[in-house]
Amino acid sequence: MKHVLISIDTETGGLNPLKHSLLILALSTRIFDTDTAQLSAPLTSLGFRVRWPEYVVTASALRINGIDLQEHDQLASDPEDVERTALTYIERQQRHMSEGSHLFFAAHHARFDEDFLNAQLPALGRKVSRRIIDTRSLAMHAMLHGAPYEDASLEKVSAFYGRRQGDVHEALVDTELCGELVSDIRPVWKPEAPKTRTVARDYHFD
Template sequence: MLNETLIVIDTETGGLHPKEHSLLTVGLIVVQNLQVVEQKEWKIKHSTYHVTGKSLEVNGINILEFDKEAMDKEQVGKEIMEFLSKYCTKKNKGIFVGQNTIFDKNFLEAFLQSLKDTTRFELYQKIIGHRYIDLMSITAFLNLAEVIDTKGIGLDAVIEKFGLQVEARHTALDDARLTFEGVLQMIQLVKKNTEESVD
């Protein structure tokens, strides 16, 4: 069994390009032995927001209201690394889990690299592994294997397939929760198919 600590991640961003657009929110859920241990979400304040209208529309973010609730980016970086380092170490590196995980991973890494305190990203590199688990890839694979039939491989398709309860779609923490619930459903589905094939 996979013994590493899993970190389910989702972000809401100001666009598609981590070097150009602002990271707005980060949601992280710590999972050990497939059980949620801790979860948290951060809203990040920027002196200048680099965002596109389309991204704000998709995320349902009013940037003026958002700014009132957001936290200084340096403080967010500090808190994120404190959060991760409680559960991830050099010997037991955390593994990210997400929906199109590389997108969120790249945005978080670009954000940490942009901080004045360079030790944040240095610590991140030591305690987070470069491998990751991607629900989108799992969904695509199980469709190809004819284990599942979904209307696409996005998170909405997974939500529809399993009837997952949506609380606040396109918020980082709720999308992270939905992603993890989707992964759990996939695990149960594979287990069921394996048991049936053995019988």
């Protein structure tokens, strides 16, 4: 069965979604064939910069994501416009679906992205939260079953599979890496069918 997979990533001004500003949102669409675990190349990708009347950020966050707030503000759109355009983009991706297929979302450390979307772009957050795959959780599950990653970070897991690195705190790059991991990790973590076990028991009746 072929499903639509939309990878999501955010860049933010800090770690607290109730305080720090959501700065960048990126979306990237692929087709994932669950029968063969094959993933298409990105069909379309879209990136947004979000403008706020006042930015609440930390120096460490801007150092990591490399965002210049003055340049960012000139290129950004109001949150209402970003949310509306993102929802329209998601709706249009349904044209790739066939009977019985589904639309899934994916993110690495999805709870982080979900929390920021729910707090600052709530209609989009509700849409995404209904059916999202967390590739970080998949990687941790794979580690539990012996996958030799150094850790479950996007950088380390992508490096293990020989994926391109680029700027791993650039949202559009991260969405593409995340989408690839849905296919990469699946053969590792997919559990075998449970084996039937016969357990002998002694029953005693008074």
